[in-house]
Amino acid sequence: MAEGAEKEDVPVFENIDVNTKPFHLRSFRNLWLEALKPRLYSFSNTDPAREEVELMQEMGISPETLEELKTICSTDALRSHPEEEAPDPDVVPPEPKLATLKLRKKRQDYKKTLLRESIGRHDIYANEMEMLALGRKPEDPTDFVQEGEMILTFNVLYPVLFERFKYVRAYQTLLVLGSQKLSELRDGICCVSDLQVFGEFSSTPDMVPQFISKDHYKSAFFFFEGTFYNDMRFPECRDISTTTREWAKKNDFPEFKSTKMEDTTFYDLRLKVGYPYLYCHQGDCEHVVILTDIRLAHRDDCLDAKLYPLLTHKHRVATRKCCACHLYISRWITTNDPHAPSEPCLYCDQCFRSLHYDEQGNKLGDFNAFAYVDPGAFN
Amino acid sequence: MEHYKASLQTDCEQILGSFQASNSVRFEEFSKIWKQTDFSSIFHGISQIGEKRIFTRLALTVASPYLFPPYTFQIRVGGLYLLYGLYNSQSVTPKEKIRLALKDWSDLIKFQQDAVNAQHYDVVYILKKLLSDKALYFTAMPDPLSFNAKRKQKEGGNLNEMFVDRPSRPQELISTDMLEELANVHEHYEKLKQAVSAQAEKPELNLVKQNMVPKLHSAVVSYYSWQQNHTEFESQDAESDRGAGEGTTSQEESSRRAKLLESIKARSYGQAVEASRSRRHRQVEVTSAATNSEPAAGSSRYTSKAPSLKERTELRFLNQGDQNEGLQGVTRIWRLSAVEKEKIEEGKRPRFNWSSEREGDEA
Ligand SMILES: [Zn+2]
Ligand SMILES: [Zn+2]
Numbered sequence: 001m002a003e004g005a006e007k008e009d010v011p012v013f014e015n016i017d018v019n020t021k022p023f024h025l026r027s028f029r030n031l032w033l034e035a036l037k038p039r040l041y042s043f044s045n046t047d048p049a050r051e052e053v054e055l056m057q058e059m060g061i062s063p064e065t066l067e068e069l070k071t072i073c074s075t076d077a078l079r080s081h082p083e084e085e086a087p088d089p090d091v092v093p094p095e096p097k098l099a100t101l102k103l104r105k106k107r108q109d110y111k112k113t114l115l116r117e118s119i120g121r122h123d124i125y126a127n128e129m130e131m132l133a134l135g136r137k138p139e140d141p142t143d144f145v146q147e148g149e150m151i152l153t154f155n156v157l158y159p160v161l162f163e164r165f166k167y168v169r170a171y172q173t174l175l176v177l178g179s180q181k182l183s184e185l186r187d188g189i190c191c192v193s194d195l196q197v198f199g200e201f202s203s204t205p206d207m208v209p210q211f212i213s214k215d216h217y218k219s220a221f222f223f224f225e226g227t228f229y230n231d232m233r234f235p236e237c238r239d240i241s242t243t244t245r246e247w248a249k250k251n252d253f254p255e256f257k258s259t260k261m262e263d264t265t266f267y268d269l270r271l272k273v274g275y276p277y278l279y280c281h282q283g284d285c286e287h288v289v290i291l292t293d294i295r296l297a298h299r300d301d302c303l304d305a306k307l308y309p310l311l312t313h314k315h316r317v318a319t320r321k322c323c324a325c326h327l328y329i330s331r332w333i334t335t336n337d338p339h340a341p342s343e344p345c346l347y348c349d350q351c352f353r354s355l356h357y358d359e360q361g362n363k364l365g366d367f368n369a370f371a372y373v374d375p376g377a378f379n
Numbered sequence: 380m381e382h383y384k385a386s387l388q389t390d391c392e393q394i395l396g397s398f399q400a401s402n403s404v405r406f407e408e409f410s411k412i413w414k415q416t417d418f419s420s421i422f423h424g425i426s427q428i429g430e431k432r433i434f435t436r437l438a439l440t441v442a443s444p445y446l447f448p449p450y451t452f453q454i455r456v457g458g459l460y461l462l463y464g465l466y467n468s469q470s471v472t473p474k475e476k477i478r479l480a481l482k483d484w485s486d487l488i489k490f491q492q493d494a495v496n497a498q499h500y501d502v503v504y505i506l507k508k509l510l511s512d513k514a515l516y517f518t519a520m521p522d523p524l525s526f527n528a529k530r531k532q533k534e535g536g537n538l539n540e541m542f543v544d545r546p547s548r549p550q551e552l553i554s555t556d557m558l559e560e561l562a563n564v565h566e567h568y569e570k571l572k573q574a575v576s577a578q579a580e581k582p583e584l585n586l587v588k589q590n591m592v593p594k595l596h597s598a599v600v601s602y603y604s605w606q607q608n609h610t611e612f613e614s615q616d617a618e619s620d621r622g623a624g625e626g627t628t629s630q631e632e633s634s635r636r637a638k639l640l641e642s643i644k645a646r647s648y649g650q651a652v653e654a655s656r657s658r659r660h661r662q663v664e665v666t667s668a669a670t671n672s673e674p675a676a677g678s679s680r681y682t683s684k685a686p687s688l689k690e691r692t693e694l695r696f697l698n699q700g701d702q703n704e705g706l707q708g709v710t711r712i713w714r715l716s717a718v719e720k721e722k723i724e725e726g727k728r729p730r731f732n733w734s735s736e737r738e739g740d741e742a
Contacts, residue, residue, distance in 0.1 A: 010482050011519040019524055028481065032517050035484050039511075046511040055507060059500055069504050075467040077410040080417040089470055092424030097416055099386040099393075104424050134473060155525055274524025292525045295518040300473040 011273060019274035022225055025178055025294065026267035029150050032296055042147050043299040133302035133310055145303045150178035152266055153293040156189050156279065158315070159286050170315035177308050178294075182222055182229050182261035188309030191285060192373050202334075202369035205353065220281035222261060222289065225270055226254070229261035240283065319374050322348035324355065329374050337367035346372060383434060387421075387441040391461060392539055394418060395445060398457040399542065406501040409460040419468035428471065435475040438465050440522055443477060445542070447486050454542040455490060456502055463505050466514050476516040477509065483521070553599045562592045 009027035011020040032041075039046050056066055079086075087093055092105045138144055157171045176185050201207060219240040222229040228241035245256045271277075271291050279287040297303075302310055319329050323341055328348035335344045339355050347355070356364055397412045413419075421438065425431045442465055444450075445458025462477050469475055479487065487506075494502035509515065565587070572584050588594065 011480070012482055013520075017522075017524075018526065020520060023519075028519065032481055035481070036517065040513075041517065046513075048511070051507065051511050055504065059495065059498070059503060061500060065500070069500055073406050073501055073504050073508070075464075077406070078413050078419060078464050078468060080414045080419060087420070087423070089423045090426050093417065093420050096420070098418070098421055099389040100383055100421050101424065103383065103386045108424070153523065273519050274526055276526050290524075290526050293518065293520075293523040295478075295516045298476065298516060299513060300476075 014272065014275075019272050022270045022272045024270045025150065025152075028294070029148070029178060029267065029296075033148050036296075038147070041296045041298075043297075043303065133304075133307055133312075135300055136302040136304050136307060138304035138306060143304055143306045145177065145297050145301070145305045145308075146179075147297070149297045150267070150294055151297050151301060152176050152178060152291060153312075154185065155290045155292050157288040157290075158191070171313070172311060172315065173292075173313035175302075175308060175310040175312055176266060177297075177305060178266045180266060180308060182264050182266070183231055183233060185266075185309050186220055186222070186231055186261060186279070186281075188311065189279065189287070190311075191281070191287065200368050200370060202356070202367055203363055205332075205357070205369065219283070220261075220279070223278040223280070225272075225277075227257040227259060229259055229264055231262065232260045233262050240280070320346055322346060322351050324348075324351035330372050333370050333372040335368045335370075337369075338365050339367070381437070383437060384441060387438055390418075390421065391442050391445065392542075394461065395454055395457045395542060398460075399453060404453055404456045404499055404502065406460055406505065409457060410464075413460075413464055418464060421465075422468060422470050432471050432475060435465075435469045435471055438469075439475060439477050443521060446490075447483050449538070450542045452490075452493065456494075456499070459502065459505060459509075463509060466509065474514070477514055478518050478521055479515045480518050480521045484517075549599050549602055553595060558592055558596055561595070565592060 008021075009023040009031060011023050011028065013019070014021040052066060055061075056063065061069075081087060092101055092108065096102055096105060152175065154174050154176065155171045156174060172190070174185065174188050176188070218231065218234045219237045220231040221239075221241050223241070228239075228245065230239045230241060231237055232239070239258060241256070241258050245258060248254075248256055273291050273294060276288045276290055279289045302308075322328050322330050323345050324347060328350070330346035331349045332347045332352040333344050334340055334347065334352075334356075337343070337345055337356075352369070356367065356369070358364060394412055394416060397416075398409055401408045401412070422431070422435065425434055439462065442458065442461045446455055446462060447458075448455075450458065466474065466477060491503060491506055494506070568587070576584065
């Protein structure tokens with residue numbers, strides 16, 4: 001710990017309360033593992049008898065003193081009411097003394113005055129998702145997360161798809177293991193643009209192909225601390241960072257490096273916590289990626305390594321309904337459309353066809369039509 | 380949910396304040412205060428599980444900093460008990476964990492060692508219990524960071540001055556570097572004076588005392604030893620009330636004091652006046668020196684009654700009469716006591732306006 005080379009891997013703030021200085025994730029993990037006795041991060045229970053013997057030795061106290069200590073420090077000592085008279089935990093106690101309870105009471109009284117109680121569905125849903133995997137154990141013991149493994153939390157922000165939804169900073173949260181490859185995180189990120197169908201189909205609405213973009217445009221990269229990590233797993237992948245790197249070279253920027261994401265684990269990286277990095281796929285779909293947390297795995301975590309990257313939060317996007325019937329989820333987006341109330345305009349399949357084609361299926365008027373995948377469709 | 384942050388802080392500081400007033404580090408004392416205020420009920424009245432979890436997380440986040448410097452040993456003990464109480468009275472399963480950052484680990488180990496040395500059995504027992512109960516996450520940073528720069532800027536900087544060791548303040552300000560700098564400035568000033576008046580000494584130019592720097596230095600050293608004596612005296616007083624097995628023994632106390640005096644002497648300005656480094660780096664060095672000079676935890680648990688250097692200095696100025704009137708204003712710049720601005724800000728803010736903000740809040 002005292003060695004200078006390693007000291008820089010103890011995370012500290014670069015900007016107070018915003019982000020840390022960069023540190024090497026593997027060294028950071030090693031520092032924790034050196035500092036802690038393995039049983040402190042073990043997934044199995046600690047042996048209380050052994051702990052007690054150690055405590056007595058360390059403090060030089062007798063078994064009697066220990067018993068006394070246990071009684072004094074028991075959590076029963078914190079109970080204000082006898083167990084059988086415990087108050088209802090779902091109710092704010094009458095005449096609360098604590099500032100927090102006064103505030104909660106005030107808030108509840110205020111809520112009662114509202115006609116309709118608005119429930120934070122976002123929160124509930126987010127929480128359900130998070131809870132789903134807690135404490136999960138794998139069926140196959142070889143799939144167990146290793147003791148001393150690091151769990152990283154990434155927030156992946158959605159790109160600004162529509163100018164008017166700019167103010168919504170929607171994101172998904174994914175947990176990955178430090179030993180996982182960057183490509184595994186890439187596969188865990190779901191983005192609507194991976195499901196888009198490219199091409200204009202106004203003349204042949206029945207010919208919309210079944211493939212989705214992910215199959216066709218496989219190139220992608222992460223950009224962390226001056227290095228592009230490219231997805232080169234498939235023969236059709238290209239290093240799409242080349243253009244940027246060459247431009248940077250020509251314009252006297254410090255040289256960027258480039259390597260393969262499938263050959264890199266998170267432990268290999270030097271990263272800042274809380275700092276915005278970049279994930280780019282589909283050529284121009286750019287996501288801000290933030291490592292918000294990194295910590296040792298805990299026995300209450302999902303311990304099935306196969307379930308990582310684990311999606312723990314996903315912003316629920318309101319589905320956008322058809323502009324004509326306001327009932328069904330949109331499947332088509334049109335531009336330059338004389339029938340449309342807006343530019344561009346969204347339609348469900350039925351309204352789109354009945355408005356834009358005659359009974360024989362002939363296209364009426366001049367317009368462009370593209371297949372549309374609603375981001376809210378995957379809630 | 381973030382709206383509860385301020386009220387949680389109020390509640391934490393309330394219970395820690397009462398604990399501080401008890402002049403004790405005993406868990407028995409703490410649990411008595413906890414029960415009186417029915418602190419466990421802080422979790423009551425939330426019906427939604429998701430909300431419960433977010434609130435619990437927030438409560439632990441708000442309480443955690445009290446376990447670490449710059450808070451006094453006694454407050455840190457209170458912080459430990461507070462976390463223990465919150466952790467065990469939360470109502471979600473599995474329990475929310477207390478986050479511990481790698482940079483804070485060594486502080487916690489030192490804290491534990493201090494508690495072992497002073498034979499504070501309950502402190503050690505509870506710390507070990509939390510560790511063996513797996514109540515902690517071993518993390519990179521105290522809180523997750525999501526680049527929410529704007530919101531963060533509003534918070535922070537709300538250190539409760541009552542809970543911080545005051546002794547380090549004069550030393551923080553009158554550091555070796557500061558004295559060195561002052562000596563340089565003084566020297567420069569003297570030279571300028573000589574240049575202005577080529578002739579012999581002019582009495583009307585002797586506005587500043589020649590030996591100002593050594594005097595300032597010795598004032599801080601004597602303040603320090605006075606403070607240590609005071610601390611020792613008070614803690615002995617407290618010891619005799621409560622019997623053995625608690626607090627540092629006076630022998631340890633005096634050896635610690637000797638060490639402190641030694642360290643402050645070792646850093647005295649006389650040793651290095653030659654190097655005139657650039658001013659820009661001064662600020663940084665002063666702060667780091669101040670951290671080092673922080674007295675060992677546990678040595679100064681009972682110092683709240685000591686008048687600040689500012690008060691004492693002002694008193695002296697007043698005694699010297701009106702010839703120094705101008706200097707009183709100057710002294711204030713050094714801020715030798717609590718930052719006044721914060722006290723004003725602590726007042727009540729309008730609280731109720733969430734309904735409109737709420738939707739976007741946790742999204
Ligand atoms: Zn995308
Ligand atoms: Zn429709």
